Amino acid sequence: MTTTTEPTTFWGRLWTRFNNFFSTIANPGNFLNYSAKILPWLAGLSAIGFATGLYITFFKTPLDEEMGQTVIIMFVHVPAAWIAQMSYALVAASSFGLLVWRHPLADVSAKAAAPLGATITFLCLVTGSIWGRPDWGTYWQWDLRMTSVLVLFLLFIGLITLRSAIEEETQAGKITAILALVGVILLPVIKLSVEWQQSALHQKAGIIRGEVAIEFLIPLFIMALSYTLLFFYLHMKAMRAEIYRRRTISQQRRLAYEDHQD
Amino acid sequence: MNAFLALLKRDIRLSLKEGGTIGIALGFNLIVVTILPLGIGPDQNLLNQIAPGVLWVTLLLSLLLSLDRLFLTDHEEGTLEQMFHGPLPLELVVVAKALAHWLTVGVPLSLMTPALGLLMNLSTEQFGILTLAALIGTPALSFLGAIGAALTLGLKRGGLLLPLLILPFFIPTLIFGVSTTTGYLFPAGNYDSALALLAAISLSSIVLAPFPTAWALRFNMN
Numbered sequence: 263m264t265t266t267t268e269p270t271t272f273w274g275r276l277w278t279r280f281n282n283f284f285s286t287i288a289n290p291g292n293f294l295n296y297s298a299k300i301l302p303w304l305a306g307l308s309a310i311g312f313a314t315g316l317y318i319t320f321f322k323t324p325l326d327e328e329m330g331q332t333v334i335i336m337f338v339h340v341p342a343a344w345i346a347q348m349s350y351a352l353v354a355a356s357s358f359g360l361l362v363w364r365h366p367l368a369d370v371s372a373k374a375a376a377p378l379g380a381t382i383t384f385l386c387l388v389t390g391s392i393w394g395r396p397d398w399g400t401y402w403q404w405d406l407r408m409t410s411v412l413v414l415f416l417l418f419i420g421l422i423t424l425r426s427a428i429e430e431e432t433q434a435g436k437i438t439a440i441l442a443l444v445g446v447i448l449l450p451v452i453k454l455s456v457e458w459q460q461s462a463l464h465q466k467a468g469i470i471r472g473e474v475a476i477e478f479l480i481p482l483f484i485m486a487l488s489y490t491l492l493f494f495y496l497h498m499k500a501m502r503a504e505i506y507r508r509r510t511i512s513q514q515r516r517l518a519y520e521d522h523q524d
Numbered sequence: 525m526n527a528f529l530a531l532l533k534r535d536i537r538l539s540l541k542e543g544g545t546i547g548i549a550l551g552f553n554l555i556v557v558t559i560l561p562l563g564i565g566p567d568q569n570l571l572n573q574i575a576p577g578v579l580w581v582t583l584l585l586s587l588l589l590s591l592d593r594l595f596l597t598d599h600e601e602g603t604l605e606q607m608f609h610g611p612l613p614l615e616l617v618v619v620a621k622a623l624a625h626w627l628t629v630g631v632p633l634s635l636m637t638p639a640l641g642l643l644m645n646l647s648t649e650q651f652g653i654l655t656l657a658a659l660i661g662t663p664a665l666s667f668l669g670a671i672g673a674a675l676t677l678g679l680k681r682g683g684l685l686l687p688l689l690i691l692p693f694f695i696p697t698l699i700f701g702v703s704t705t706t707g708y709l710f711p712a713g714n715y716d717s718a719l720a721l722l723a724a725i726s727l728s729s730i731v732l733a734p735f736p737t738a739w740a741l742r743f744n745m746n
Contacts, residue, residue, distance in 0.1 A: 413695060416688070423689075424675065424685060427679050433743065436743045441671075441675055445692075
């Protein structure tokens with residue numbers, strides 16, 4: 263293709279590949295083509311994943327000794343908590359991409375991810391609250407982790423509101439991106455909250471330390487994977503809609519301009 | 525440095541002469557603390573218990589009230605654009621303005637704490653520590669608030685959006701500020717760690733917050 267010499271090392275070639283892939287996908291037209299091919303797969307896999315995960319959860323998982331039936335809520339709640347944090351990380355990464363490389367597609371990604379993140383954070387809060395009542399005897403407790411997830415939800419709301427309050431769209435994207443980057447401070451707080459507050463109701467991350475039995479782990483990971491696939495399906499879908507919306511607007515502007523010229 | 529001091533002096537003089545900013549902040553703080561016990565009922569023990577929290581929350585809200593004007597007047601009359609082209613980096617302009625805001629709003633509000641403490645039946649031995657905590661904690665509020673003021677600068681109703689954007693970032697200051705007196709996170713009476721954490725938040729806000737603020741200002745000015 264171009265006159266640049268191919269790097270000889272394995273990692274060098276991998277990096278070039280990655281860069282080429284990234285600059286291809288960053289073109290909105292290419293993105294529309296690729297995403298059209300990927301979308302059905304994401305939808306199908308996520309549907310299969312949810313069907314398997316929920317079947318195992320409801321019919322195959324043994325009841326927990328302490329929690330009994332309510333352990334089932336874990337398979338809805340814990341993945342939601344993971345994806346909520348991941349979606350914020352995605353918003354922040356896209357915002358970084360917008361501010362550093364000034365690429366419009368990064369803005370499209372950030373804009374599409376924020377309402378999804380807000381929804382899934384809300385889901386996490388609601389399921390947690392429903393789970394908390396039978397197990398801890400309360401719907402809500404101001405423990406540091408719940409509080410920080412609630413703040414994460416507020417941050418998503420702030421991002422959405424700020425964007426919709428600014429009329430000029432490129433301006434709105436940049437300003438919102440700054441808020442998104444400032445808010446990154448919250449992610450480590452959520453992660454470390456259970457370590458800081460010894461009296462917290464939430465247990466420490468037992469999954470990484472291997473304290474959760476294998477019969478719970480398998481459905482949990484199936485559910486987490488399905489959640490991830492569903493999230494990226496919805497995210498890609500929303501990005502496509504946003505690209506088409508922006509194209510329509512610029513086309514309308516061009517037509518209006520041409521009409522004016524005649 | 526001269527330019528920095530000149531700007532700081534100018535901003536302090538402006539907000540003293542305008543009068544509105546400080547008066548509104550102090551008056552708002554007073555009226556909220558007056559209204560709350562009327563709503564809750566004059567139970568002296570209850571008031572004593574909730575006093576630190578109430579005083580901190582009203583402090584946050586009163587300070588927030590004056591934040592939207594931090595860059596607004598200068599932006600509307602074009603002075604901000606002059607500063608943009610002036611000798612001082614925009615980050616330092618932000619530092620000067622936020623510092624002036626702290627000196628003219630944060631400090632008076634903090635010093636008001638004992639008077640409001642009387643209304644809330646706060647134990648007298650807590651007056652000193654709560655005022656000190658407010659003095660140490662409020663710089664963070666002015667500097668973090670500057671981010672929000674810069675983000676909402678171009679908006680018609682930015683003042684309404686500002687609390688939603690910026691209050692989440694005030695939470696750590698609130699928590700550590702209240703825990704100096706209540707033993708909320710640390711054993712009661714052991715306020716050193718809470719004060720140290722407040723100072724840490726304030727100092728890191730002073731250093732870090734001017735960068736996103738200046739960034740947002742640049743986007744909002746062209």
